[in-house]
Amino acid sequence: MMMSVVETGRRERKKLATRAALRQAALRLALRDGVENVTAERIADEADIARRTFFNYFSGKEEALLATAAVGAEAVVARFRARPPEESVLHALREAVLEVMDRDDVAGHEHVAVLRLARAAPSLLPQQLSVLAAQEKALAAAIGSRLAEPDDAYARLCATVAFATLRLTLDRWLERSTGDDPPPLEVLRAEVATAFATLAAGLDRP
């Protein structure tokens, strides 16, 4: 039983492909028919996979849909780890977030599409929050290993507050959507910068 990340077998490749197929099928159906009309059965059919097998990969349609968003949150943590250690915590966090946002690739567009679906579909909110909560632990660990002296309380507070701020900023950005596409990325970048600046300067006000 190896825990290596790079499992080089045909089996592992097929598993990855199956998971991706299900994830994309879920997103396609949600965009085409609306979130409320998506069932596990339909997703499985769309990907030409048995219903039972779908549940081997995801606990439900919500998890399949938000798996796309989870990749984005993981990416933020990964980028944060890669930031130079001399940067302050909030500075590194902000840059990590901006780096992920600047990736204007297919995964990014899918991520935005999922977030827009989640905004309109209340049934996705619990799962969306759970995804962030799960990544909080990873981010807290990453922050902790950056500190000169360990401070679990501070690391976890930072992680929690950072993701909460990110979620709020994205929500406010999507809220401004005119018609059927989101505002320009520059607006989002500016909002992220000001939010993190507020946190760094001290949140209190008279």
Added chain:
Amino acid sequence: MMMSVVETGRRERKKLATRAALRQAALRLALRDGVENVTAERIADEADIARRTFFNYFSGKEEALLATAAVGAEAVVARFRARPPEESVLHALREAVLEVMDRDDVAGHEHVAVLRLARAAPSLLPQQLSVLAAQEKALAAAIGSRLAEPDDAYARLCATVAFATLRLTLDRWLERSTGDDPPPLEVLRAEVATAFATLAAGLDRP
């Protein structure tokens, strides 16, 4: 169709009683048999109410269980509104939280019991986060009406960060549970104070 909060009729009293009976039955069963062994049917039977009627009051067992916790979050918002306007935002928030915690009544003990259940039962996490997210709007509105000049971005950021901090602090407090009961309240009060102090002083670190 009156929207008054105090509906003084026999009907309203019975509805409140039914809701409370279901809520308490859910908590009783979860504590006795474990969260995973609680079903809507059992809750309804325990309260001597039809299964169908249960779903007229709650969307599922998770909501019935977390309803107890939701009351606590609402109380924080209510106390915050009652704080004198000359206090700074974070100061008023901290005092509001401490006021609610100091209420050593039955509702408080039930609230703690539910939080301890939620910590051990992953299936309750999504709903727990949703409860807080729902109260964020109310808290943001309360903060907004306190500010000299309106600042929606700041108000919502404060509300989100405050509840996120509260959730984290409670989690860390329950984490320290020795055996079958939580650490003393004084520890919790101190943790809340330091967390809010950190936010007020600025979250960033080298």
Added chain:
DNA sequence: TGCATTCGTGCACGGCGTGCATCGAGTCCG
């Protein structure tokens, strides 16, 4: 007292999530 609401309830139905047994492709080893 009679009428209008509204609540509680039973019924039915489609969807959900999982344990279990089976089959077959992929992997390993001699």
Added chain:
DNA sequence: CGGACTCGATGCACGCCGTGCACGAATGCA
């Protein structure tokens, strides 16, 4: 190469979930 082993994919069955619908009873009102 070939046999044995591993593990994912699948079908089946079952209990639970959440809701639309219809109906009767309790409540509120004039």
